[in-house]
Each structure stands twice: as C-alpha cells, then as structure tokens.
Amino acid sequence: MELQYKKNDATGEELYYGTHSSGLRIFIIPKKGYSNNYAIFGTRYGSVDSEFIVPGDDKVTKVPDGIAHYLEHKMFDQPDNSNVFDKFSKYGANANAFTSFNMTAYLFSATANIEENVATLLDYVQSPYFTDDTVSKEQGIIGQEIRMYDDNGGWKVFFNLLNCLYHNHPVKKEIAGTVESIAKITPELLYNCYNTFYNLSNMAIVIVGDVNPEKMKGIIEANIKKNEPFSEEIKRIYAKSEPNEVVQQYIEKSLSVSTPLFMIGYKDIDTGYTGKALLKKSIEIKILLGMLFGKSSTVYKKLYNSGLINQNFGTDYTMQPDYAFTAIEGESKDPKAVYKIITDEIDRVLNEGLSEDDYNRMKKVLWGKHIRSQNDVDEIGTEFIQLHLMGVDYFDYYDVYSQITFEDIKNRFKNHFVNERSALSVVNPITN
Amino acid sequence: MNNINLFYVPMNKLKTTTVGVYIHRELNKEDVSKNAILPHILKQGSKLCKTPEAVSKYLENLYGAVLKAGVVKFGDDQVLRFEAETISDKYAPNKEPLTYDLVKFILSVIFEPMTENGGFIKSVVDIEKNNLKTRILSEMNDKRTYAMHRCIEEMCKGEPYALSANGTIDEVDKLNEKNLYEYYKEAIVSSVIDIYVCGDADADKLQALIDETVANIEFKEAKITKTNLHISDAEPKNVTEKMDVTQGKLAIGFRTGILPSDKDYFALMVFNSLFGAGAHSKLFNNVREKLSLAYYASSAIVKAKGVMVVNAGIEFENYQKAYDETLVQLEEIKKGNISELEYQSSIQSIINSLTAYSDLPEQLHNFMASERVYGTNYDIDYVKNEILKVTTDDISRVAQGITLDTVYFLKGKEE
Numbered sequence: 001m002e003l004q005y006k007k008n009d010a011t012g013e014e015l016y017y018g019t020h021s022s023g024l025r026i027f028i029i030p031k032k033g034y035s036n037n038y039a040i041f042g043t044r045y046g047s048v049d050s051e052f053i054v055p056g057d058d059k060v061t062k063v064p065d066g067i068a069h070y071l072e073h074k075m076f077d078q079p080d081n082s083n084v085f086d087k088f089s090k091y092g093a094n095a096n097a098f099t100s101f102n103m104t105a106y107l108f109s110a111t112a113n114i115e116e117n118v119a120t121l122l123d124y125v126q127s128p129y130f131t132d133d134t135v136s137k138e139q140g141i142i143g144q145e146i147r148m149y150d151d152n153g154g155w156k157v158f159f160n161l162l163n164c165l166y167h168n169h170p171v172k173k174e175i176a177g178t179v180e181s182i183a184k185i186t187p188e189l190l191y192n193c194y195n196t197f198y199n200l201s202n203m204a205i206v207i208v209g210d211v212n213p214e215k216m217k218g219i220i221e222a223n224i225k226k227n228e229p230f231s232e233e234i235k236r237i238y239a240k241s242e243p244n245e246v247v248q249q250y251i252e253k254s255l256s257v258s259t260p261l262f263m264i265g266y267k268d269i270d271t272g273y274t275g276k277a278l279l280k281k282s283i284e285i286k287i288l289l290g291m292l293f294g295k296s297s298t299v300y301k302k303l304y305n306s307g308l309i310n311q312n313f314g315t316d317y318t319m320q321p322d323y324a325f326t327a328i329e330g331e332s333k334d335p336k337a338v339y340k341i342i343t344d345e346i347d348r349v350l351n352e353g354l355s356e357d358d359y360n361r362m363k364k365v366l367w368g369k370h371i372r373s374q375n376d377v378d379e380i381g382t383e384f385i386q387l388h389l390m391g392v393d394y395f396d397y398y399d400v401y402s403q404i405t406f407e408d409i410k411n412r413f414k415n416h417f418v419n420e421r422s423a424l425s426v427v428n429p430i431t432n
Numbered sequence: 433m434n435n436i437n438l439f440y441v442p443m444n445k446l447k448t449t450t451v452g453v454y455i456h457r458e459l460n461k462e463d464v465s466k467n468a469i470l471p472h473i474l475k476q477g478s479k480l481c482k483t484p485e486a487v488s489k490y491l492e493n494l495y496g497a498v499l500k501a502g503v504v505k506f507g508d509d510q511v512l513r514f515e516a517e518t519i520s521d522k523y524a525p526n527k528e529p530l531t532y533d534l535v536k537f538i539l540s541v542i543f544e545p546m547t548e549n550g551g552f553i554k555s556v557v558d559i560e561k562n563n564l565k566t567r568i569l570s571e572m573n574d575k576r577t578y579a580m581h582r583c584i585e586e587m588c589k590g591e592p593y594a595l596s597a598n599g600t601i602d603e604v605d606k607l608n609e610k611n612l613y614e615y616y617k618e619a620i621v622s623s624v625i626d627i628y629v630c631g632d633a634d635a636d637k638l639q640a641l642i643d644e645t646v647a648n649i650e651f652k653e654a655k656i657t658k659t660n661l662h663i664s665d666a667e668p669k670n671v672t673e674k675m676d677v678t679q680g681k682l683a684i685g686f687r688t689g690i691l692p693s694d695k696d697y698f699a700l701m702v703f704n705s706l707f708g709a710g711a712h713s714k715l716f717n718n719v720r721e722k723l724s725l726a727y728y729a730s731s732a733i734v735k736a737k738g739v740m741v742v743n744a745g746i747e748f749e750n751y752q753k754a755y756d757e758t759l760v761q762l763e764e765i766k767k768g769n770i771s772e773l774e775y776q777s778s779i780q781s782i783i784n785s786l787t788a789y790s791d792l793p794e795q796l797h798n799f800m801a802s803e804r805v806y807g808t809n810y811d812i813d814y815v816k817n818e819i820l821k822v823t824t825d826d827i828s829r830v831a832q833g834i835t836l837d838t839v840y841f842l843k844g845k846e847e
Binding site: 294 | 444445446447448472484485487488489492493494495496497498517518519523525555559562563566567569570571572573574575576675676677678679710711712717720721724725726727728745746747773776777780781783784785787788790791792
C-alpha cells in the first residue's frame with residue numbers, strides 16, 4: 001500500500017492516507033513537536049443500526065437496542081482472559097471507547113510507546129471474545145450506566161426532544177438501550193453484529209501526533225488480521241419512511257433538577273447529502289446559529305437581559321446523511337417564553353431579512369473555530385473520523401468554507417428554520 | 433510596584449494562544465459570593481467595550497476569541513479566573529495582532545470596569561445576582577459532583593474549604609452595585625494577580641501593555657492564602673440524604689495527612705493513581721470489573737487540603753457491598769499487595785498526563801497556578817522525576833496514614 005499525501009496551505013495541516021487491501025482506510029496526521037499522540041479506530045456502526053441486511057444475505061437481521069454500545073464494552077475482554085486496559089496501562093496509554101448514533105470508536109492517547117500502543121489497539125479490536133459469563137457480567141455495569149443517564153436532566157431533555165422530532169427514525173432511541181433490551185443480548189448476537197460491522201472495509205483508523213507516517217503504516221499493515229472486504233454495502237434499515245412533520249411540538253418531564261432545562265429543536269428535512277454538500281450545509285447552519293442566537297444577537301440580548309437565560313445557553317447542529325437537526329439549549333425559569341421569543345424571531349427575520357454585517361462577523365468566527373479545533377490531537381482525530389464515516393473529508397473545509405456566500409445563508413435560513421418543524425422539550429424540577 | 437506577574441510559556445507548535453488570569457483571594461464566608469460574582473460582572477463591559485453586545489462583537493471580530501470567567505477553589509485560596517483563547521497571529525488571515533488585542537481587552541475588563549453613580553451598573557449586577565443564585569441551586573443537578581461536594585462539606589465543617597466556590601444564596605442577597613464596587617476597588621489592589629500566556633506572543637510587548645494599563649493604580653502588599661491541612665481525631669461520620677433519584681451516589685471521604693510540601697506528596701499521587709484513578713486502578717478493577725457494582729468507581733485527592741474522596745454510582749441496596757470493597761482495596765495497599773503491573777501502570781499514568789501538559793495550554797497554566805498556591809513551585813520535569821522514584825513501600829506507607837473521615841450516601845426517596 002502506498003501512502004498518498006496532501007497539505008492544506010491555508011492551515012498548514014498535512015495528511016498521509018491510503019486504503020489497505022483488507023478495505024481498512026488509514027489516515028495519518030503528523031503534528032510536529034507534539035508530545036501527545038492520539039489514535040482512533042472506528043467503525044461505521046452505532047445505536048441506529050439495529051436492523052440491517054448482511055452482505056450476501058437476503059433476509060433482514062433485527063437485534064436488540066443498545067447492542068452496538070454493549071459490543072463496545074465487551075471488546076475489552078480478550079481470548080486469554082486478560083483485560084486490554086492492562087496492556088495499555090503498561091505502555092502508559094490512556095485508552096477509551098465510545099458509541100454514538102452512527103459510530104463506535106476505540107482510542108488511546110499516549111506520550112510514549114506509540115508503536116506498541118497502535119499494535120495493541122489494532123489487535124484487540126480485531127479479537128472478539130464473547131462468552132455467556134463475560135456477557136452477563138456486563139449487565140450490571142451497563143445497567144448502572146443507564147441509571148446514571150436516567151438521573152441526568154441534560155440527557156433526558158435531549159432524547160425527549162428527539163422523540164418530538166422523529167416518528168420512526170432510530171436516532172430517537174437511547175444509545176445504551178434499556179435494562180430490558182440489553183437483557184436479550186447473547187454472545188451469538190454480538191458475534192453476528194461484530195462479523196457484519198467490524199469488517200475492515202467498514203472501518204477507518206486515524207493517527208495524530210509527532211509520528212513517522214511510513215513507520216506507522218508499517219505497524220498498521222503488520223497488525224491487520226485476515227479480512228475479506230465486503231464487495232457490497234451493508235444495507236441499513238433506518239426507517240421505512242420519516243415524515244417531514246414533527247411528532248409533537250412540546251414535551252415535559254420532571255426530574256431532580258433545580259431550574260427547568262429546555263431544548264428547542266428544528267428538524268432538518270433537507271437530507272440525503274454527503275461529501276462537500278453535507279459539509280457546506282453544516283457550515284451554513286452554524287453561521288446562521290451564530291447570527292440568530294449568538295451572544296451579539298438581538299435575541300440573546302433580549303433573553304439574557306430579561307433573566308430568561310443564563311450563561312448555560314448554546315446551540316448545536318447534528319448532521320448525518322439521512323437525518324439532521326438543530327438544538328438550542330439552556331436553563332430558564334420559563335422555557336415556553338424562550339420558545340416564543342425564538343420562534344417570533346424566526347418570523348421577524350423571515351419578514352425583515354438577515355444582516356450582512358452579522359454574516360461577515362460570524363463567518364470570521366467559524367474560521368477561528370476551525371483553526372482552534374486543530375490544536376488538540378484528540379479533537380482533530382475524533383472530528384476527522386466522524387466526518388470521514390459520514391463521507392466528508394475534513395481537509396475540504398477550507399474550500400467549502402471559502403465558497404459560501406450570503407445568498408447561500410439566506411436560502412439556508414428559509415429552508416431550515418421553519419417553526420412548524422420545531423419542538424420544545426423541558427425537564428422541570430420535581431415539586432412536592 | 434504592582435502585584436501582577438506575567439508568565440509567558442512559548443508553545444509555537446500550537447495554532448492558538450491562551451491566556452489565563454488568576455486573581456488570588458482568601459476563601460472566607462464573608463467574601464466568597466463577592467468573589468464568585470465579580471468575574472461575571474466584569475465580563476459584561478469595560479471602558480474598551482461598554483456593553484455586553486460590544487464585548488461579544490469585539491471577540492467575534494477576533495475570529496471568535498473565547499473568554500470564560502469564573503471562580504475556583506485551590507484549597508483555601510479562592511481564585512477569580514479568566515481563561516481566554518485566540519488563534520495565534522500567524523494564522524490571522526489579515527495579519528491582525530489578535531493576541532495583543534485580546535490581552536488589551538482582558539486587562540480592560542479587569543482594571544477598567546463600567547460604573548454609574550459610584551457603583552457598578554445596577555441592571556448588570558441584578559442579572560448576575562440571579563444567575564449566581566441559579567448556579568448555586570444548580571449544584572445539585574449533577575448528582576456525582578454534588579455527592580462529592582457534600583462529602584467534602586461534611587468533612588471540613590467549620591473550615592473555609594467547606595464553602596462552595598459560589599457561596600450561598602444568603603450571601604448573594606446581601607450584594608448590591610455599591611458594596612460590590614467598594615469590595616472590587618479594595619480587592620483589585622490587594623490581590624496577587626498572575627497572568628499566564630501560553631502560545632506565540634511577544635512577551636515584552638504584553639508586559640509593556642500591562643505596565644501601561646496599571647500605571648496609575650496604587651497597589652498594596654498582597655499574598656496568596658496558605659491552606660491548612662484537614663485534621664481531625666473524630667470517629668468516622670455517616671451522612672445519608674434522600675432525593676428523587678434512581679441511582680445511589682456513594683462518596684467516601686478520607687484524610688491523607690499529606691500536603692504538597694511534604695516529602696510523601698509524590699507517593700500520595702502514585703497511591704491515588706493505584707487506588708482509584710483510571711482503568712488500571714484497584715477500584716475500577718474490583719468495584720466495577722470484578723463485582724459489577726458500578727459503571728464508575730474512582731478516587732480523587734484534594735492536594736491542597738489533604739483530603740481524598742472515593743465516589744461511585746450504585747444501586748441503593750449495594751451500599752454496603754461497595755463501601756466494604758472500597759475499604760478492602762485500601763487495606764490491600766496498606767498490606768503492600770501491589771502487583772508489578774499495577775505499580776508500573778500507576779506511575780506511567782501520571783507520567784503520561786504530565787508529559788501531555790506541554791500540548792495543553794489550559795492544563796499547563798492550571799498546573800503552574802496550583803504549584804504557586806501550594807508554595808512548592810515545582811516544574812513538570814521535577815515532579816516527573818520524583819514520581820519515578822516512588823517505591824511500592826512508599827505507597828503502602830502513605831496508605832497506612834490514610835484514615836476514614838466521612839461516608840456520604842445519596843439515595844432515593846422510595847424504599
């Protein structure tokens with residue numbers, strides 16, 4: 001395998017990349033002078049992938065909710081009964097893993113023994129070992145993880161919002177599943193999911209740090225186990241159909257919190273993009289979020305000065321090729337008043353238009369954010385692989401960003417901020 | 433003469449420059465909420481940018497430079513802290529002097545506040561009083577942190593360290609634009625103010641800017657508050673609280689008897705790593721992996737205070753099991769049952785974190801600031817060197833000096 005090279009002149013970032021005959025995609029981002037190294041090995045497989053057709057099969061496989069996350073926990077057990085944390089610890093690495101809606105990733109950061117640590121990372125993620133005993137042992141641990149989230153207001157307000165926005169799409173289901181769903185998980189089911197989604201042609205590895213790319217390539221190649229790449233795609237069944245409309249515009253729940261938490265969502269129905277088009281849409285929406293609700297905006301001033309929001313106010317945009325949504329969150333004594341002010345502002349801008357000054361300032365802000373995100377090896381690696389697994393090249397950022405115009409922003413505003421497709425989720429304090 | 437110390441740490445490999453300002457105050461009941469509110473008031477406007485909107489636009493024009501204001505406790509030293517970050521000048525698309533403009537802004541925020549009628553702006557103070565009250569009430573939202581705070585509060589009852597860095601609702605109610613401004617005028621001239629700049633900057637130019645900004649201010653002698661070790665000969669105390677929660681939170685507080693200036697300090701750091709700080713630790717491998725009682729079970733030391741807190745999220749009925757296992761694992765270390773792998777992993781874990789600081793400006797200035805507070809002023813290489821010298825005998829000896837102080841448990845209302 002030959003590594004290819006590219007460099008972004010605007011940021012100075014460099015990339016070495018290639019695809020191994022096993023199907024594994026490899027990316028190495030050298031950071032001169034850094035002490036810390038970061039590697040992340042991920043598969044395009046997350047909590048939304050509970051129904052799928054294995055390549056070569058003709059029937060649909062349906063597995064319990066929460067299985068991707070469960071599988072992530074069980075990858076740390078090794079065939080010789082050892083725990084892979086022990087190996088990383090010996091080499092001074094800080095190892096971890098996470099499961100999100102659309103990916104599962106295994107990672108470490110380390111300031112020494114980078115070669116041994118990369119070899120360990122590749123080895124354990126390619127060595128599944130599930131038995132009845134090891135699988136049942138995890139029920140208690142993940143059960144406590146689920147309970148921890150049950151008491152977490154920020155988590156509940158988020159998933160309740162997704163349940164307002166989505167009728168059928170599995171993004172509305174909790175990543176770890178439920179105590180009931182995970183009770184159905186068996187070693188056979190785990191092997192079935194592993195053999196489907198951990199095929200190396202569904203995976204990528206990213207290494208960031210002061211490393212020698214050729215040497216890293218050698219270590220990766222030496223540690224790839226036998227793998228037949230799939231010749232066709234894994235068919236993922238997310239939802240028969242997802243209506244454009246939201247399910248409901250309001251939901252509330254009570255939990256042990258001091259002040260009501262709120263999250264307002266806008267369902268994005270302009271989906272189906274990947275690559276540069278998807279990246280462009282996300283930059284446009286982030287610029288808009290800054291213009292409409294950033295700290296210098298009229299709405300922010302109004303909300304803050306009337307005591308309706310505090311410093312814990314923020315916006316975010318989550319995107320994948322097949323679904324996307326905006327979330328505006330905070331704490332407020334009166335979430336419904338916040339929702340009214342925000343939807344009124346959308347109506348006002350629809351009539352009066354956006355300010356080009358605001359646009360120019362927010363475009364600067366986005367550039368600063370992009371540069372700042374290149375400081376930290378963990379942040380670059382995670383961002384890079386997340387984008388890659390949704391078909392976006394991190395190194396396209398500059399080109400896409402430069403081409404965005406005020407016209408694009410105006411069009412995106414009309415397309416995305418539609419009050420009928422918004423919802424408000426609230427977590428209230430328990431009153432006795 | 434002024435009380436401002438500039439520390440410049442070149443980190444040219446980074447694409448940003450980070451500024452950390454630490455204004456050191458004594459933690460005490462009377463001033464705690466004043467200190468807690470001040471950074472938030474100051475951030476709302478200054479001579480340079482008179483309104484919150486002007487502040488935001490100024491920072492946005494610096495390509496979205498970030499400024500966070502808040503307050504933290506380093507033992508009995510309460511710090512008003514400003515943390516800021518901008519892309520470094522060499523990445524400024526139009527060669528703007530971003531770092532200089534950011535520091536100029538921060539200095540204006542600290543030394544040139546907006547005032548009216550001999551006080552701060554009343555409307556700003558009123559909003560920030562409400563926000564601070566919300567923050568105080570919100571301390572119960574994250575139950576894991578809350579349980580740890582409650583444990584420390586119970587342990588250190590009667591000592592300043594029992595205070596929350598935000599203070600109390602009662603103290604906030606006493607504040608107004610006049611008494612706060614009076615307090616500010618005294619505090620700003622009588623505090624040690626440390627400014628860390630990490631990244632790529634012209635330190636001489638920044639020093640000149642500082643000197644120029646404060647040229648007309650008359651400073652008084654200032655020092656950083658020393659923290660007293662938490663000592664007690666009382667029997668262990670049990671505290672149980674009930675809330676509407678589905679998971680129990682256990683927090684077990686211990687006295688370590690060791691301050692950063694003690695020779696056993698490095699052994700205590702390694703002990704903590706081995707006991708409960710990471711996936712190599714005894715708590716992780718026994719409370720979580722062996723007994724499946726918890727998703728997280730870990731220990732943390734409050735270095736300045738000689739206190740350690742173990743915490744875990746568990747089923748209510750597993751309280752005794754989790755408590756017993758924690759003390760069994762402590763006993764194991766006291767007896768010297770430490771494997772070679774555990775020992776090496778504990779050392780390497782600390783070395784790895786310390787080495788990574790050279791890429792992480794916020795962690796780096798936080799490390800330097802805490803060393804100033806402890807009065808030790810160790811540099812990273814010295815600490816690493818001392819960590820490498822720690823033996824398993826040292827770890828056991830330190831463990832033998834650790835005593836149980838307070839057991840806090842948060843559980844559900846229905847049982």
